[in-house]
Amino acid sequence: MFIESIKKAFELLFTFDNEVYSIVLTTLNITAISVVIAGCFSILLAAFIDLMNPRFKKILTAFFNSLLAIPTVIIGLFVYMFISNSGPLGDFKLLFTPAAIVIGQIILAIPIITSFILAGLSKTDLLLHETLTTLGAKKIDRIKAIVMENRILILSAVLAGFGRIVSELGISMMLGGNIRWYTRTITTAIALETGKGEFALALALGFILIFLAMFINFSAYIVLKNDNLLIFDIILNKVRGKLNRDLREHDIYN
Amino acid sequence: MIYTIKKASFSYGNHKVIEIDSLSINEGKIYVLFGPNGSGKTTLLKILNGLLKIKKGIINFEGISIDADNFKQIRNNTVYVHQNPFLLTGTVYDNVAYGLKLRKKDKNTINKTVKEILEFIGLSGFENRKSKNLSDGEAKRVAIARALTLSPKVLLLDEPTANIDRESVDKIYGILKKINEINKTTIIISSHDTMFNKKIADEILYMENGSILYPKPFLCTQEKVSQNYEGNSYLGIIQ
Numbered sequence: 001m002f003i004e005s006i007k008k009a010f011e012l013l014f015t016f017d018n019e020v021y022s023i024v025l026t027t028l029n030i031t032a033i034s035v036v037i038a039g040c041f042s043i044l045l046a047a048f049i050d051l052m053n054p055r056f057k058k059i060l061t062a063f064f065n066s067l068l069a070i071p072t073v074i075i076g077l078f079v080y081m082f083i084s085n086s087g088p089l090g091d092f093k094l095l096f097t098p099a100a101i102v103i104g105q106i107i108l109a110i111p112i113i114t115s116f117i118l119a120g121l122s123k124t125d126l127l128l129h130e131t132l133t134t135l136g137a138k139k140i141d142r143i144k145a146i147v148m149e150n151r152i153l154i155l156s157a158v159l160a161g162f163g164r165i166v167s168e169l170g171i172s173m174m175l176g177g178n179i180r181w182y183t184r185t186i187t188t189a190i191a192l193e194t195g196k197g198e199f200a201l202a203l204a205l206g207f208i209l210i211f212l213a214m215f216i217n218f219s220a221y222i223v224l225k226n227d228n229l230l231i232f233d234i235i236l237n238k239v240r241g242k243l244n245r246d247l248r249e250h251d252i253y254n
Numbered sequence: 255m256i257y258t259i260k261k262a263s264f265s266y267g268n269h270k271v272i273e274i275d276s277l278s279i280n281e282g283k284i285y286v287l288f289g290p291n292g293s294g295k296t297t298l299l300k301i302l303n304g305l306l307k308i309k310k311g312i313i314n315f316e317g318i319s320i321d322a323d324n325f326k327q328i329r330n331n332t333v334y335v336h337q338n339p340f341l342l343t344g345t346v347y348d349n350v351a352y353g354l355k356l357r358k359k360d361k362n363t364i365n366k367t368v369k370e371i372l373e374f375i376g377l378s379g380f381e382n383r384k385s386k387n388l389s390d391g392e393a394k395r396v397a398i399a400r401a402l403t404l405s406p407k408v409l410l411l412d413e414p415t416a417n418i419d420r421e422s423v424d425k426i427y428g429i430l431k432k433i434n435e436i437n438k439t440t441i442i443i444s445s446h447d448t449m450f451n452k453k454i455a456d457e458i459l460y461m462e463n464g465s466i467l468y469p470k471p472f473l474c475t476q477e478k479v480s481q482n483y484e485g486n487s488y489l490g491i492i493q
Contacts, residue, residue, distance in 0.1 A: 127340040130305055134334045135353045135400070149343055 008200035009207065019180075020204050026098070027185040031166045034102045038109035038165075039158040045110070046117035047143040050124075061118050067111035072104075072170030079104045080174055096177035101185070104171035109161040116157035121150060152223060159220040163213055255314075256281040256408060256440050257302060262311030264297060264464075271297045272308070272464040281407075282438040284430065286451045289461035295444035296337075298461070299410045302442060303334035316407075333406040337413040339397030341385035346377065346396050349385055353404045371399045375429050391422025398429060408440045409433065415447045423447065427454055 012020050049060045081087050083094040083103070094100045128149055132142045147154065169187040176183030178192055186205045193202035257279040264272040272294045279285060279302075287295040300306040301313070304325050313320045315328050341349050347368055354364045372378050375395045380388075388396060394414055401409060414430075415423045427450060433439045445451050451458060460467050 125340060127336055127338070130300075130334070131336065131340040131342075133305060133329070134303055134332075135404070136329065136356055138356070141356055145342065 002199075005199035005203055009203035012200060012204040013207065017204070020201065020208075022181055023184050023186055023189050023205060024208055026183070027166065027187075030098050030101050030172075030185065031105065031162060034105035034109060034165055035158060035162045037102070038106045038161060039113055039154075041106075042110050042113035042117060042157070042161070043147055043154055044143065046114045046121060047146045049114075049118060050121045050146060051139060051142060061115070061122075064111045064115045064118065068115060070111075072108060072168045073174065075104050075107050076171045076174030079107065079171070083175070095175065096179060096183060098176065098183055100175035101172050101183060104175045105165040105168065108168060108171060109165050112164050113157045113161040116160055117150070117154055120153035120157070121146065124150060155223055156220045159216050163216045166212055166216075167209060255279065256316060258312075258314040260312045262301070262308045262313060264301060264306060264308050270464060272301065274298075274311070274464075274466055277459070277466055279440065279442065281440055282434070283456040284434050284441045284454055285443070286455040286458045287442065287444040287461055288446075288448075288451060288458050293461040294464035295461055296412050297464075299334060299412055299442065299444055302328070302408070303332050303410050304328040305334060331406060332408040332410060333401035333404055334410040335394075335397045335401050335412065335414065337416055338390075339393055341388070341393055341396060344385060345381060346372070346383045346385060346388070347381040349396055350399045350403055353400060357404075367403050371402050374402070374432070375399045376425055389418075389422075391418040391425070394418060394422070394426065395429065398426070402433065405437070406439065408442065411441065411443045411445075413445055414443060415445060415450050423450055430454060 049057055052060070079100065080095070083089045083092065083100055085095070094103070124146070128146070129142075132145055137145060167187060169191060172178070172183070172185045172188045173191065176185065176188065178184050178188040184192075186209050190202045190205050190209070193199070193205075255278050257277070259274050259277040261276075262272065262274045263270060287298060289295060297306060301308055304320075307322075307325070313328075315331070318324065318327055320328055342352060350368045350371060351364045354367060359367075368381065369378075372380060375398060377392065377395055377399065380392070380396075385393070385396065398409075398411070398414070409430075411430075414426050418426075430441055430443075431454065434441055443451075443454070
C-alpha cells in the first residue's frame with residue numbers, strides 16, 4: 001500500500017491534477033497575503049520598539065518572545081469567537097472564508113517576524129544609531145535607515161514567518177473550515193485525506209509542502225550566506241526603471 | 255567661548271568616566287584630546303555632541319546653558335565623526351547627501367554641495383562608488399565630507415587617523431586645516447597620533463581618568479608640544 005500510494009502521489013503531481021494544484025494555489029495565495037501584511041506591520045513595529053527606551057524595549061521583546069509559544073488552535077479559537085455570527089465581527093461574515101485564515105495567520109506571524117527582527121536589531125551597531133542621531137535624523141528617518149541597513153535580516157525574518165504559516169494547521173482548519181475548492185489548504189487537506197485513509201493525495205501535497213519549506217530555507221540560506229541581495233537589487237532596479245519610465249511617459253503626455 | 259563646562263560628570267552605572275572641573279573651548283581653534291585608552295576622550299566628544307548627557311554640572315554652548323529642553327542647540331551645530339565611521343548602504347553620493355536630504359534641501363542644492371565637498375576632500379568622481387568598497391582612509395574622508403555638508407560650527411572627530419596610512423593622514427590633516435582656516439570651524443579631535451597632534455593642534459588637552467589635567471603643565475600650546483615632543487611618548491607631550 002505504501003509503494004502504491006507514493007506512485008499515485010507522483011501521478012497526481014505530474015499529471016497536474018486540478019485538485020492538488022487548486023489546494024497549492026489557495027495555500028500560496030492565503031500565505032502570501034498574510035506574510036506581506038504581517039511583514040509590513042512587524043517591520044515597522046520592530047523598528048519602533050528598537051528606538052524605544054531600553055526598559056520598554058526589554059519588556060516588549062520579552063512579550064513578543066512569549067507570544068511565540070501560543071498554539072495555533074488558541075489563535076484560531078479567539079479569532080473564531082470574534083468572527084463567528086454571534087461575535088463582535090459577525091456581521092462581516094468572515095468565518096470559513098480565506099480572509100478568516102488570513103486574519104489568523106497574520107496574528108500568528110506578527111510575533112514570529114517581530115521577535116526575529118528584534119533579536120537581530122539588538123545586535124545592530126550602536127554606531128548606526130549614533131551616526132543617525134549626529135546627522136540629525138528624526139524618528140521616521142531613523143526607522144527608514146534601520147530598515148534599509150537591516151534588510152537582509154528582515155528578509156530572512158519574513159521568510160521564517162512564511163515558513164511557519166505555510167505549515168500551520170490549527171488556524172486554517174478552525175477558521176477556514178477546510179471547504180473544497182475554497183478554503184482547503186495543503187495542511188488541512190493532508191489532515192483530511194490521512195483521516196480518510198487516502199494517502200496518495202496527502203503524500204502529493206506533503207511533497208509539495210516539503211519542497212516549499214526547503215525552497216524557502218534554501219533561499220534564506222543563499223541570501224544570508226553571501227550577504228547577497230542580487231535578486232532584491234534586481235527587483236528594486238526594475239521597479240525604479242518602471243517608475244522612471246512611467247514618469248517620463250507622464251511628462252510626455254502632460 | 256563656544257563651550258564652557260563646569261563641574262561636569264558622567265558615569266556608566268557606578269563607574270565614573272568623566273569628571274571635569276572646568277573647561278573652556280574657544281571658537282575657531284583646533285583642539286586635540288590626548289591621553290591613554292579609557293581616559294574618557296570619546297565620552298567627552300559624545301557629550302560635546304549631545305549624544306550623551308552629563309549627569310551633573312553645566313555645559314554652556316555659545317553662552318546658552320544646555321539642558322533637556324534645548325539640547326537641539328548642540329545637536330544642530332555640531333557633528334561627531336566616529337573612529338570607524340558607519341557608512342550607510344549605497345553610494346558615496348548617498349552618504350554625503352544624507353544629512354542634506356534629512357534637511358529637505360532641493361536636489362540641485364544637494365548635487366552642488368556634494369560635488370563641491372567631494373572635490374574639497376579630494377574624492378571627486380567617487381559619487382557612484384559603493385560605500386562598502388572604500389578603503390578605511392577613503393571611508394573616513396567620506397564621513398568627514400558627510401559631516402561638512404551640514405556646515406557645523408564644531409566638528410568632533412574620534413581618532414581620525416587611526417588605522418590608516420600616512421598618505422591618508424596627510425590628506426585628512428590638509429582637509430581639517432583648510433576647514434578651520436576657511437570656515438573658522440572649531441575642531442576637537444581625539445587622537446593618539448602624536449605627530450599628527452603636534453602638527454594640527456592649537457591646543458592639546460591631556461586627559462586622564464576622565465579629567466582634563468588643567469591648567470598647567472598639562473594644557474600645552476603647540477609651541478610647548480614642539481619643544482617637548484619626543485617620539486611617541488605621552489611624557490614628551492605633557493612634560
